[in-house]
Amino acid sequence: MTDRAARFAAAYALLRVAADLGDHWIQSDHQAVTKGQHDENEGQSSRAGRLACTAHVATYTATQALVLAAGSRALGLGLKPSRVIAALALSAGTHWWADRRIHLKALAEATGKGNFYTLGGPLGGNYALDQAFHHFVETIAAAVATSK
Template identity: 55%
Template structure:
């Protein structure tokens, strides 16, 4: 990795991470957070409503990251190419949607997706009431790191 690419990666990672936190904790609406993990198999919930809420959240999440990448890289004088940035944002969006559609299922008796995968071998996670949120955030951070590598190309 060249010094220039390393600088692009560092800038992209910092911008992805900051924007991700803003999008997840400031921009996401209460409705999106409460509904994005809904599934038909639970009384009073709808998979269609869950998909719509999750898609709306991921759209604002991705827009926030895109604005941060474009604006931040310009302010820093770091040139990111449009193609890799678009690919990085797509990767972040898809992986965010996948994780968030399982939303809330670390709190019930039938964990799914990322949470279920982690609980298989990590008993302490089942005893930690914050583990679902921590797993969700670790998933996002890992894929934002990969997305920053893609954006730095």
């Protein structure tokens, strides 16, 4: 295994564990319930949704940054700060985009996954597609973080 491959694998593992922590332990109940709100839905507020999603992504990204920094130091990965910042910006921006829900739903519908998106309620298809999207982006972010 090359040094770059090992660094990539370690960075991906660190980003993945941090994402699980940020999404499932650090995110508040209020953020989880509110981040997908839109004015088009009765009793909901787009502003409240945007604020909750932004707060969630801030703590999510901080968690990824702390875990990646600590892991990089402990494992001697020697990640460049500029690359880590770029990776975290990619992760944060796409995480916000997906967690507002309407964008990911539109993508699911455009790719023929609309029925799967609605399958099984809120922790069914839409959650699976959400997590798959985040895993995909974290793979790219790990490649960005470990590039020379």
